[in-house]
Structures are given as structure tokens and as C-alpha cells.
Amino acid sequence: MKKILITAAYSKDKHLQKNLFEIISEISRLTPDNPITVLLLGHHINHLKEEFIHRGIDRLILAEHPLLENFTCEAYTHVIGEILKEYPADILFFNSDFQGQAIASRLAGRLDVGLAANITALEFDAQGDIHLIRPSFGENKMAKLKFLTHPQIITIQEGTFDVMPLPKKNCEVINFYPKLAAEDFPTKILAIVEDIQKNNQIEDADVLVAGGRGIGHAKGFLLLQELAHLLHGEIAGSRAAVDLNWIPFSKQVGQTGKIVHPSIYIAVGISGAMQHLAGMRKSKTIIAINKNPYAPIFQIADYGIVGEYETIIPQLIQKLKENQ
Numbered sequence: 001m002k003k004i005l006i007t008a009a010y011s012k013d014k015h016l017q018k019n020l021f022e023i024i025s026e027i028s029r030l031t032p033d034n035p036i037t038v039l040l041l042g043h044h045i046n047h048l049k050e051e052f053i054h055r056g057i058d059r060l061i062l063a064e065h066p067l068l069e070n071f072t073c074e075a076y077t078h079v080i081g082e083i084l085k086e087y088p089a090d091i092l093f094f095n096s097d098f099q100g101q102a103i104a105s106r107l108a109g110r111l112d113v114g115l116a117a118n119i120t121a122l123e124f125d126a127q128g129d130i131h132l133i134r135p136s137f138g139e140n141k142m143a144k145l146k147f148l149t150h151p152q153i154i155t156i157q158e159g160t161f162d163v164m165p166l167p168k169k170n171c172e173v174i175n176f177y178p179k180l181a182a183e184d185f186p187t188k189i190l191a192i193v194e195d196i197q198k199n200n201q202i203e204d205a206d207v208l209v210a211g212g213r214g215i216g217h218a219k220g221f222l223l224l225q226e227l228a229h230l231l232h233g234e235i236a237g238s239r240a241a242v243d244l245n246w247i248p249f250s251k252q253v254g255q256t257g258k259i260v261h262p263s264i265y266i267a268v269g270i271s272g273a274m275q276h277l278a279g280m281r282k283s284k285t286i287i288a289i290n291k292n293p294y295a296p297i298f299q300i301a302d303y304g305i306v307g308e309y310e311t312i313i314p315q316l317i318q319k320l321k322e323n324q
């Protein structure tokens with residue numbers, strides 16, 4: 001029997017991470033008998049317990065403190081360390097966003113244990129030991145990992161697993177009030193600047209028009225934006241487009257970006273590298289526009305258009321406008 005702990009931060013302007021329920025679903029499916037604890041850190045979080053009662057977990061720990069209202073890696077890691085002393089766990093899961101990655105790596109360093117980041121699948125063997133699958137070696141091979149240290153720390157990207165109906169369990173709720181003082185931590189939050197992109201999250205879009213290096217310049221994204229607007233969608237991009245500063249990182253699709261599953265994904269000037277496919281292969285309909293007929297993206301596309309996007313997209317825009 002392995003004790004599982006899934007940790008999430010909660011702040012009032014955010015929803016609970018979908019990833020929580022995705023991980024709970026996958027663990028319940030694979031090993032229904034392993035007890036699952038969810039640890040939520042934040043301030044004024046007591047009302048969240050309703051979300052978890054009868055949602056497939058055995059225990060909910062609410063770590064509540066004013067200094068946890070906004071994320072700081074030091075305070076969060078400190079509190080998780082304290083909680084683990086009182087409620088030990090064998091396997092710890094974190095969301096693979098920047099917060100989860102920051103905490104998981106700091107915690108692994110502190111405990112001197114291994115960390116498996118960005119895993120894409122997991123399985124339990126007959127002895128109950130966990131094995132992880134993740135792209136490795138230049139990201140072109142899938143590696144199977146087994147931990148040699150304990151506890152085992154894992155990060156998983158949102159969207160990796162499906163949320164499934166969860167078994168009803170009686171959930172024990174524990175309120176944990178950590179002792180924290182601002183002066184114990186080197187980081188102080190001076191101001192929170194609102195992310196003006198937050199209402200355009202690509203994870204929630206039903207239609208995505210994604211551009212890659214083939215777009216050639218930042219201005220090319222204006223054309224994609226126009227198409228996305230007509231389709232009531234959002235723009236997204238490959239890592240190459242992000243690295244070239246044509247679009248922000250929050251719009252990156254792929255293994256180190258976001259995992260998306262829109263109804264329609266239009267990949268424009270994107271070659272279809274494995275790391276990109278990892279983020280969009282679950283899209284219902286994939287349309288690829290690429291001037292190279294042998295681009296790998298065509299292998300997973302439902303529809304493919306071979307040609308220069310500068311010629312094709314204006315024609316699509318024109319057609320859509322005519323039909324409006």
C-alpha cells in the first residue's frame with residue numbers, strides 16, 4: 001500500500017487546478033486501494049472542502065495561513081516539509097506548472113530524493129512500486145523510470161489524464177495551521193501585477209490557431225489572430241515561435257508548454273515535432289497548413305493544406321467573412 005499525496009496551491013483569483021482531479025482519477029483507476037490525500041495550501045480555503053467530500057479521496061489537509069495567500073516557494077516548501085513530518089507519504093504529485101515545479105524541485109533537494117518531472121504516463125507493478133514514462137534523450141525516446149529514493153516526487157502537466165467519475169469515499173478533513181513568520185523567508189511580495197492574458201487561456205479555447213517558426217515574423221501572427229477571431233478562438237504557438245518572442249510563453253503548446261484539446265487545432269508553419277504533438281494530439285480535429293508536403297504534422301492531421309500560409313490564410317479569412 002502506498003500513501004499518495006497530491007499538493008496544490010489555492011489563490012482566490014484562480015479556480016482549483018483541474019489537474020488535481022485528473023491525477024486523482026488516474027490513481028484511483030490504477031490502484032483503487034492506495035489512500036489518497038490532497039493537500040491544499042492557501043488562505044481562506046476552508047470552503048473548498050465541499051469540493052472534495054465524496055470526490056474519491058481519503059483525506060484532505062487544508063494548510064491555512066495569511067502568508068500562503070500568495071505563492072512563495074520558500075514558505076510553501078517549508079509548510080509541505082512540516083506536513084510530511086506529521087503525515088508521511090510515499091508518492092507526492094505536483095502540477096507541472098511553474099509553482100509545482102518550483103516546489104517539487106526544492107522539496108526533492110531538501111529531502112535529497114529523486115524527482116520525475118513532466119511524466120506522461122504512470123503504472124504500478126505487482127509489488128505496488130510506481131513506474132513513470134516520460135519523453136527523454138533529446139525527447140525522441142520514451143524512458144521508463146523507477147525511483148531509487150523515498151519519498152517519490154512527480155510532476156504532471158495539466159491535461160495528461162482524463163477526469164473520470166470518482167469513487168465515493170468518506171473524506172477526513174484536517175485543518176493544519178502552520179507557524180510562519182514573514183521574516184523567516186527571503187522573498188517578500190511587493191505587488192501583484194494582473195496578467196492581462198488570463199482571460200484568453202489556450203487550455204479553455206474551443207478553436208486554436210497555432211503558429212510556428214514558419215510564420216517568419218511576429219507580424220505574421222496578426223493574420224493568425226484575425227483567423228482565430230473569426231472562428232471565435234485563440235492563437236497559440238510552438239516553442240520556436242515563443243523562443244523568437246513572437247508570442248508569449250503562456251501560449252506555448254507542447255511538452256514544456258500547455259496541453260490543449262480544442263475541437264479544432266489549426267497548425268500553421270509548424271513542423272510537428274514530438275514535443276509539440278505532446279501538447280495537441282488530443283485535439284478533436286487537426287488541420288495543418290505547411291509548405292512542406294513531408295512535414296510530420298501531416299501524419300496526425302485530419303486535414304492538410306500544402307502551401308505558403310501567406311496565401312492560404314487570407315483566402316480562409318475571405319471565405320469566413322463572406323459566410324458571416
Ligand SMILES: Cc1cc2nc3c(=O)[nH]c(=O)nc-3n(C[C@H](O)[C@H](O)[C@H](O)COP(=O)(O)OP(=O)(O)OC[C@H]3O[C@@H](n4cnc5c(N)ncnc54)[C@H](O)[C@@H]3O)c2cc1C
Binds near residue numbers: 295
Ligand atoms: C526538452 C524539449 C522540450 C520542448 N518542448 C516543446 C514544446 O513544449 N512545444 C514545442 O512546440 N516545441 C518544443 N520543443 C521544440 C521542438 O523540438 C521543435 O524544435 C519545435 O516544436 C519546432 O517548432 P516549429 O514546428 O514551429 O519550427 P520548425 O520545426 O522549424 O518548423 C517550421 C515549419 O514551418 C514550415 N514553413 C516554413 N515557412 C512556411 C510558410 N511560409 N507557410 C507554411 N509553412 C511554412 C516548414 O516547412 C516547417 O515544417 C522542445 C524541445 C525540447 C528538446
